[in-house]
Amino acid sequence: MSAGEENIATPGEILGDSSQFIAGKGTYLAPNGRNIHASLTGQRRLVPPPPDSAEKRLTVEVVGHKTRGAVPEPGVVVIARVTRVMARMASADIMCVESKAVKEKFTGIIRQQDVRATEIDKVDMYQSFRPGDIVKAEVLSLGDARAYYLSTAKNELGVVSAQSIAGATMVPISWTDMQCPSTGQVEKRKVAKVL
């Protein structure tokens, strides 16, 4: 058992004896009831028992040194890249939650009625998003098993960055138009009002 600064524990490593310690988070008791093993990679930590309990033993824990990746929650603003545009919805891969990048892939869906706040039944998905656009959206709910439900129905939500047909990054002109700097062509998007 390592002591001093080298407090790193790896899965399976024996941290102590069950007569001296209680198995806490990130550890488990061996089947023989004697040894306490670590189940995560991380820092070994000793927690003193609560003062008014009869317990005299310390609790040994292993704290993962990597923080868990960000997970979208309802109400947070995420950055996503549009993957498919269909007649009634667009699907997007969520890349960042607030300002942290995600560690695993999350899928979001922007439905036709969630694209903007006004005239929601006259929304043309193709004039709002194209595959490859980077959008800022708000998570509405956890959605179904396949995807989160996202919304761009606010002024500051929508397409943040997009490429024109000619391949250049477009410049926003209004909340419905973006212009390609090399050909001058104007394309329609639901543009986010970035201050």
Added chain:
Amino acid sequence: MEVETSSSSTASLVDKAVVPGDIVLDLTSMSDQTIRLGAGLRQYSDVLSVVKAGKLKFKKPNKYWVESSQKRYAPSVEDTVLGIVVDARADNFLVDIKGPTLAFLPVLAFEGGTRRNIPKFEIGTLLYVRVVKANSCMNPELSCTDASGKAAEFGSLKEGYMFDTSTGLARMLLSSPTCPILEALGRKLSYEIAVGLNGRVWVNASSPSTVILVSNAIMRSEFLSDVQQKILVEKLMQRVQG
């Protein structure tokens, strides 16, 4: 090997065959002019170049485009095409229009269409439809009404015979004034025809031999000049009647 400079300022490429990479116009010499680009042309900073092989066309005062003929069809809005029903879903029919993806025909896109009188098209039904929405990332959307909502000859085509042609021949058959082959055939025979811009033609007549004659004549007339088309029809009529 010397590389020739591509500024062919002396020879205009209008009405000639062009291939991708050919430069149509050098814009550095022209300023303050509006030029309209049609299909097959693209602007790369100050040069107009061809992106699709075909024949370059020009219409006064300022329209340029490339006309090409393919067996495959690229769906575009307001085209009238012939489609074949592949599947029927809850809210639209899946129709094959010879494009890269299947097209959706909404179940309500008919004159006076409501949830109660949805037409029952079997798989394999031939339809004459109009393209309403077409873009690179979604399936095209079709309609069996014209822009004002009337039926206007759209819908299913019964009996007759359908064959595939190139898109160039379909455009020639639809040109106005009437294409010489159709006019010559119409003088001797009576038949019904529907042409789809996606390269499908449907012919119907009272007897099968007329249908075969008309179809064969059309299929052979793609690269013939006006006079040659008339001669073709005369020879066919002689063989049939003689």
